[in-house]
Amino acid sequence: MHDPHSSHDLCSDHGGEYPTVWDLPIPAGLKQQWLELETRRHFLGRAGKALGWAGLASILGKSVPSVLANVGGGRDLRPHFAPKAKRAIYLFMAGAPSQLDTWDYKPGLTSMFDQDLPESVRGGQALTGMTAGQARLPIAPSLFKFKQHGKSGTWVSELFPWTAKLVDDLTIVKSLHTDAINHEPAILLINTGNMFAGKPSLGSWLSYGIGAINEELPTFVVLTSKMPWTKNVQALSNRLWSSGFLSPEYSGIALRAGGEPVLHLTDPKGVTSDVRRAMIDGVNDLNHQLFERVGDPETNARIAQYEMAFRMQTSVPDLVDFSNEPASTWDLYGPKAKEPGTFAYNCLMARRLAERGVRYTQIFLRSWDTHTTLPAGLRVLAEDSDRPTYGLITDLKRRGLLDDTLVMWGGEFGRTVYSQGGLKVDDYGRDHHPRCFTMWMAGGGMKPGISYGETDDFSYNVVKNPLHIRDLHATILHQFGLDHNQLTSKFQGLDQKLTGVVPAKVIKDLIG
Amino acid sequence: MSSRIVLLIGLILTLALAALGVSLPPDGVERIALAQFLGRFHVMAVHLPIGLLLAVAVMDLVGASPRHRVLREAAGFVLGFATLSAVGSALLGWLLAFAGGYSGKLVSQHMWGGFILCAVSVLALAVRRSFVAPERRGLGYAYPPLLLLAIVTMLWTAHQGGKLVHGETFLTQHSPFRTPSPGKVSSPGKKGAVNSTPAANAAATEASFYAVRVAPALDRTCVGCHNANKHKAGLRLDTYALLMQGGENGPVVKAGDPAGSELYHRITLPPEDEDFMPSDGKKPLAPEEVKWIELWIAAGASATAPLSQFTTAPAPHNDTPAILAPDYQPYLAKIAAFEKQSGGRLVPRSRHPTDGLILRTASAPSQCTDAVLAQLGPVAGLIVEAELARTKITDTGLRALAACKNLRVLDLSNTKVTAAGLASLAGLEKLERLNLTDTGIDSAAIARLHLKAAPQIYPMPSAEGPEAN
Numbered sequence: 001m002h003d004p005h006s007s008h009d010l011c012s013d014h015g016g017e018y019p020t021v022w023d024l025p026i027p028a029g030l031k032q033q034w035l036e037l038e039t040r041r042h043f044l045g046r047a048g049k050a051l052g053w054a055g056l057a058s059i060l061g062k063s064v065p066s067v068l069a070n071v072g073g074g075r076d077l078r079p080h081f082a083p084k085a086k087r088a089i090y091l092f093m094a095g096a097p098s099q100l101d102t103w104d105y106k107p108g109l110t111s112m113f114d115q116d117l118p119e120s121v122r123g124g125q126a127l128t129g130m131t132a133g134q135a136r137l138p139i140a141p142s143l144f145k146f147k148q149h150g151k152s153g154t155w156v157s158e159l160f161p162w163t164a165k166l167v168d169d170l171t172i173v174k175s176l177h178t179d180a181i182n183h184e185p186a187i188l189l190i191n192t193g194n195m196f197a198g199k200p201s202l203g204s205w206l207s208y209g210i211g212a213i214n215e216e217l218p219t220f221v222v223l224t225s226k227m228p229w230t231k232n233v234q235a236l237s238n239r240l241w242s243s244g245f246l247s248p249e250y251s252g253i254a255l256r257a258g259g260e261p262v263l264h265l266t267d268p269k270g271v272t273s274d275v276r277r278a279m280i281d282g283v284n285d286l287n288h289q290l291f292e293r294v295g296d297p298e299t300n301a302r303i304a305q306y307e308m309a310f311r312m313q314t315s316v317p318d319l320v321d322f323s324n325e326p327a328s329t330w331d332l333y334g335p336k337a338k339e340p341g342t343f344a345y346n347c348l349m350a351r352r353l354a355e356r357g358v359r360y361t362q363i364f365l366r367s368w369d370t371h372t373t374l375p376a377g378l379r380v381l382a383e384d385s386d387r388p389t390y391g392l393i394t395d396l397k398r399r400g401l402l403d404d405t406l407v408m409w410g411g412e413f414g415r416t417v418y419s420q421g422g423l424k425v426d427d428y429g430r431d432h433h434p435r436c437f438t439m440w441m442a443g444g445g446m447k448p449g450i451s452y453g454e455t456d457d458f459s460y461n462v463v464k465n466p467l468h469i470r471d472l473h474a475t476i477l478h479q480f481g482l483d484h485n486q487l488t489s490k491f492q493g494l495d496q497k498l499t500g501v502v503p504a505k506v507i508k509d510l511i512g
Numbered sequence: 513m514s515s516r517i518v519l520l521i522g523l524i525l526t527l528a529l530a531a532l533g534v535s536l537p538p539d540g541v542e543r544i545a546l547a548q549f550l551g552r553f554h555v556m557a558v559h560l561p562i563g564l565l566l567a568v569a570v571m572d573l574v575g576a577s578p579r580h581r582v583l584r585e586a587a588g589f590v591l592g593f594a595t596l597s598a599v600g601s602a603l604l605g606w607l608l609a610f611a612g613g614y615s616g617k618l619v620s621q622h623m624w625g626g627f628i629l630c631a632v633s634v635l636a637l638a639v640r641r642s643f644v645a646p647e648r649r650g651l652g653y654a655y656p657p658l659l660l661l662a663i664v665t666m667l668w669t670a671h672q673g674g675k676l677v678h679g680e681t682f683l684t685q686h687s688p689f690r691t692p693s694p695g696k697v698s699s700p701g702k703k704g705a706v707n708s709t710p711a712a713n714a715a716a717t718e719a720s721f722y723a724v725r726v727a728p729a730l731d732r733t734c735v736g737c738h739n740a741n742k743h744k745a746g747l748r749l750d751t752y753a754l755l756m757q758g759g760e761n762g763p764v765v766k767a768g769d770p771a772g773s774e775l776y777h778r779i780t781l782p783p784e785d786e787d788f789m790p791s792d793g794k795k796p797l798a799p800e801e802v803k804w805i806e807l808w809i810a811a812g813a814s815a816t817a818p819l820s821q822f823t824t825a826p827a828p829h830n831d832t833p834a835i836l837a838p839d840y841q842p843y844l845a846k847i848a849a850f851e852k853q854s855g856g857r858l859v860p861r862s863r864h865p866t867d868g869l870i871l872r873t874a875s876a877p878s879q880c881t882d883a884v885l886a887q888l889g890p891v892a893g894l895i896v897e898a899e900l901a902r903t904k905i906t907d908t909g910l911r912a913l914a915a916c917k918n919l920r921v922l923d924l925s926n927t928k929v930t931a932a933g934l935a936s937l938a939g940l941e942k943l944e945r946l947n948l949t950d951t952g953i954d955s956a957a958i959a960r961l962h963l964k965a966a967p968q969i970y971p972m973p974s975a976e977g978p979e980a981n
Contacts (some may be wrong), residue, residue, distance in 0.1 A: 082862040215872035355901065357874035400947040400970030482861050
């Protein structure tokens with residue numbers, strides 16, 4: 001049916017001047033894929049050839065109803081059902097904060113200081129190489145005092161005096177569990193739904209599924225924070241905000257922590273906006289020709305990125321200009337918010353991104369990997385992040401953004417009840433623990449003021465309402481009006497989904 | 513067989529049918545299980561004459577060409593078969609209607625349509641021989657009009673039958689030619705049940721639990737068989753008065769006593785029970801709908817008791833999404849025209865066409881001015897959310913927004929609107945959230961605002977200063 005010669009006619013632009021994909025010694029399947037792309041290109045029409053694809057798409061978006069533009073180009077960007085959330089801000093505590101010292105209060109442990117963890121609790125679980133060789137696994141009760149807060153009477157550690165004021169706005173999940181015990185697979189699993197690199201992250205799936213609110217800014221923005229504590233650092237990589245097998249235009253765009261947020265965004269002296277536009281048009285035209293010859297979708301993504309960069313030249317300066325913030329802002333986020341790159345600054349930036357319609361902002365704060373000197377590390381990290389976290393949620397709330405902005409806080413796994421290394425009265429460390437950890441969410445239609453799930457007396461095993469990451473992902477997508485089973489993309493012979501092949505469920509008890 | 517004998521037998525059969533229809537009309541009383549059993553085959557058998565009659569017409573037409581003469585020769589046999597199956601189907605249909613407890617105007621129309629079809633088919637069959645004779649005789653010329661009449665009668669009768677099975681709006685519900693009226697959405701369920709009689713309309717006022725919860729549930733599940741055109745068991749559930757009146761076996765609702773109410777009893781039986789309603793495997797009431805009916809009967813089965821009185825009633829389930837705005841699909845051209853002229857975007861909130869549209873300006877807020885809003889006109893009623901933050905609109909633009917009767921979420925943050933201008937929004941009855949952050953409208957002015965819908969207004973007054981514990 002797809003005779004190369006008849007298909008050849010589809011692509012008449014080049015008039016046979018260049019060798020085409022049909023002349024290449026490549027498998028027929030790839031040629032078929034190219035044909036599909038080619039058909040789509042013809043659907044969009046030739047009128048915009050000089051402008052390049054992205055330019056064309058942006059013009060199309062304004063001359064045919066958005067209703068149709070959303071459906072055109074082969075994909076329907078309308079949510080499957082009416083969403084509760086339009087945006088998300090994920091405060092990602094990379095390295096994994098200890099649930100035992102923050103949200104999962106276990107008063108019974110105080111009397112068990114330095115006792116051995118009962119074998120029945122561990123249940124023969126394999127430990128990491130860091131503690132597997134330890135002679136004993138001594139219980140380390142949290143050094144931090146807990147107090148009840150809010151109408152919900154939620155126990156919160158003294159580490160978070162500011163966030164504690166918000167407990168009635170939070171949906172706290174104490175029974176999250178993961179499949180991985182080491183950072184890289186675990187952090188990939190919670191960000192991309194899979195332990196192996198190469199899968200699209202949650203933010204990419206959202207961009208792919210429902211598109212942008214504001215075309216002038218990236219749909220998915222990543223902000224990495226300056227580290228106030230550098231003793232327990234784990235590396236971050238752009239695998240965590242990569243679009244995997246989805247088109248690269250759905251990747252997260254990382255703004256830099258210091259200096260210019262986006263390098264080389266400002267035009268050099270003597271280059272006017274018109275000159276820049278002409279340059280981009282020229283490059284797009286070349287890229288377009290390249291696409292015709294090779295048929296690689298990455299070329300289209302490159303065109304889209306040039307267009308995005310051009311638009312960001314106008315949108316970013318206004319975004320990063322904090323001078324019009326009222327005094328009350330600094331009261332909320334604290335004085336550190338004035339220093340670019342800090343977690344506090346990033347929280348304020350996240351609010352500014354949210355109000356401009358960026359779908360998904362992920363802030364990374366590292367160094368929570370407290371194998372040793374946990375009390376000192378947590379104090380510094382909490383001091384750095386607690387007030388800005390409070391500031392962000394309070395600010396979103398008073399500005400009417402929290403209703404449809406989902407805020408999430410948490411790491412990639414939990415930490416062990418037993419101490420890694422020597423246990424002292426005032427010092428201990430905790431190893432990785434995948435069987436339970438705490439995460440909280442706020443806004444975006446989640447049910448406020450509740451705690452979901454319970455762990456045993458050692459915060460070691462989940463005893464009530466276990467929540468796997470895939471269920472968390474299904475629930476998050478649900479808040480965006482997306483059915484996780486319908487949000488798919490074909491790759492390697494499979495309709496790939498964020499939640500993977502194991503059945504996942506939306507947890508209705510978490511939803512308001 | 514000569515034409516005369518055909519005519520004779522056919523007419524006798526048809527007259528017998530008509531006699532049945534006159535002497536034993538469908539009266540809404542169920543009887544004779546065996547007759548019901550047989551009668552239900554009507555729904556299947558009836559497709560036979562439909563297909564056959566159309567086949568006759570096609571065979572006759574194509575058979576006019578000498579190359580396909582054989583078709584015309586065979587058409588006579590097919591017409592005979594069609595007529596026989598029409599008579600048989602009509603008999604089964606009468607059995608179903610008479611024994612199955614059907615009654616109403618639609619049922620009568622369908623029945624008599626079927627009988628007339630039988631008669632016309634018999635006549636067509638009788639004159640067909642003259643039509644195909646080598647020298648066409650006088651009566652033969654009556655054949656084409658008779659066949660045409662048979663087909664028209666059949667189409668009309670079949671359509672009436674279809675309405676009986678699927679409901680009267682089944683065919684036109686998703687028609688692109690249906691003309692909805694934007695800006696006026698009846699909340700789900702106020703249609704049908706309450707509109708039927710003025711009395712019921714007056715009794716069940718807008719905010720009553722009956723109108724908002726009970727009637728739509730009955731409407732969706734029960735009214736298909738208990739309505740003005742088809743009242744099985746003599747029962748009609750399409751108005752409050754008739755619901756309370758009950759059927760041939762007396763009242764079905766006993767106010768204050770759900771357990772003693774036939775209606776509640778029937779819908780709470782195990783689904784496999786013979787008496788379970790809705791019958792025949794139709795989609796049953798949802799659990800929350802059953803609960804509503806129980807609570808409503810327990811509370812006195814009033815037509816007017818307000819929604820707010822039923823505090824323990826479960827919330828409506830997502831399966832029956834509320835209609836937030838008219839279906840936008842018939843307005844695509846108008847949406848495109850608005851977007852082209854204004855530069856604004858109208859984005860569907862979801863794939864449900866009645867979830868409404870978002871007026872979206874985030875990509876170029878500075879291009880959204882009062883002039884843009886002034887062009888909303890024909891699509892104003894489709895908008896459920898208006899994202900106007902950072903736009904150039906002023907109080908003039910707010911006057912245009914007053915036409916967005918289905919608006920629920922309005923973001924005016926960082927605009928130049930004033931407290932005085934907000935008066936234009938007073939009539940937006942569905943407004944749930946109004947964002948006035950960074951507008952310069954102070955909290956005192958917000959407190960003085962008088963909006964009918966009493967939406968949540970932002971910025972929220974800062975209750976406590978951010979001090980550490």
